[in-house]
Amino acid sequence: MAPSGTRSTLEEREQRRAAERELAERAVEELRTSAGWQCWLGVRRHFHRYSLRNQILISMQNPGATHVAGFRAWLDLGYAVRKGEKAIRIWMPIPPSRKQLEAWGHDGGAGEKPRTLFKLGSVFDRSQVTELPPPATPSPLDPPIAPLHGYELAHLLVPLTSFAATIGYAVDVRKLGGPEGVCRHRTGEIEVECSLEPNGQIAALLHELAHALVRVDRADGDPQLSYAGEELVVESVAMSVAGILGVDTSANSIPYLTAWSEDTPIATIHAHAALIDRLARRLETVVLATTGSSDPEGTSALRARVAVGRA
Numbered sequence: 001m002a003p004s005g006t007r008s009t010l011e012e013r014e015q016r017r018a019a020e021r022e023l024a025e026r027a028v029e030e031l032r033t034s035a036g037w038q039c040w041l042g043v044r045r046h047f048h049r050y051s052l053r054n055q056i057l058i059s060m061q062n063p064g065a066t067h068v069a070g071f072r073a074w075l076d077l078g079y080a081v082r083k084g085e086k087a088i089r090i091w092m093p094i095p096p097s098r099k100q101l102e103a104w105g106h107d108g109g110a111g112e113k114p115r116t117l118f119k120l121g122s123v124f125d126r127s128q129v130t131e132l133p134p135p136a137t138p139s140p141l142d143p144p145i146a147p148l149h150g151y152e153l154a155h156l157l158v159p160l161t162s163f164a165a166t167i168g169y170a171v172d173v174r175k176l177g178g179p180e181g182v183c184r185h186r187t188g189e190i191e192v193e194c195s196l197e198p199n200g201q202i203a204a205l206l207h208e209l210a211h212a213l214v215r216v217d218r219a220d221g222d223p224q225l226s227y228a229g230e231e232l233v234v235e236s237v238a239m240s241v242a243g244i245l246g247v248d249t250s251a252n253s254i255p256y257l258t259a260w261s262e263d264t265p266i267a268t269i270h271a272h273a274a275l276i277d278r279l280a281r282r283l284e285t286v287v288l289a290t291t292g293s294s295d296p297e298g299t300s301a302l303r304a305r306v307a308v309g310r311a
């Protein structure tokens with residue numbers, strides 16, 4: 001007789017695959033439209049530690065989501081999920097239990113090592129919770145507000161310049177008199193307009209660094225980028241990273257997004273989204289290391305406005 005655990009695991013796996021396929025298809029459908037894409041970007045910057053798959057799931061099920069956490073995690077933060085709120089379903093890792101690992105070790109490591117499985121679990125957005133009454137002290141969820149004209153991000157110029165050097169680009173802040181930034185691949189130069197205030201310089205630098213990364217950080221499965229496609233990827237990366245720094249880019253529309261239409265193949269959209277996710281993570285690692293931010297939702301970040309106008 002087969003142990004019942006094995007059978008249910010197989011069934012679970014089948015169910016999981018079916019559910020995953022369906023959710024993934026619906027999620028990528030959402031990205032077909034510019035609104036869907038904007039939505040994904042908005043969610044992405046709040047949840048950059050989540051996998052691309054989960055980011056898409058969150059944006060699909062709750063487009064306005066800004067902070068999600070599990071039921072218990074909300075309690076720890078001083079909030080309670082309101083009665084009747086519908087959970088957002090995302091994939092959660094279920095690592096093997098100690099018992100399973102011990103049993104496997106007992107057999108001298110014979111057979112398959114117990115693996116981490118994934119199952120759909122529930123999280124809730126901040127819009128679905130209320131503050132717990134005293135003596136609970138709910139943690140603040142909003143970042144302090146700061147304008148983009150400003151200096152709050154000035155400290156990122158040095159680490160981002162160092163990062164540029166590691167991928168073979170020299171950064172020069174000087175008078176350009178036209179574009180806010182330029183990336184010259186042939187000579188390995190990135191130039192940023194010096195008359196911009198520091199926050200504007202950083203936003204422009206992020207955009208040009210993303211242009212550099214598109215060339216340097218190639219991987220199998222990356223989409224072939226047209227001019228418009230590259231601008232879409234690059235500006236999306238810059239917007240995502242800027243969002244993590246608290247720069248609110250939501251008021252700006254990316255003109256290139258109009259290139260996406262109903263008949264854009266799903267695979268194309270998914271490949272672009274995956275590329276944006278990967279490149280943004282590289283820059284996020286640099287800026288978060290500098291900010292010393294340990295909060296994945298960037299709640300300590302600053303909020304500002306960014307103007308789009310880079311080449």
Ligand SMILES: [Zn+2]
Pocket residue numbers: 207211231234310311
């Ligand atoms: Zn550009």
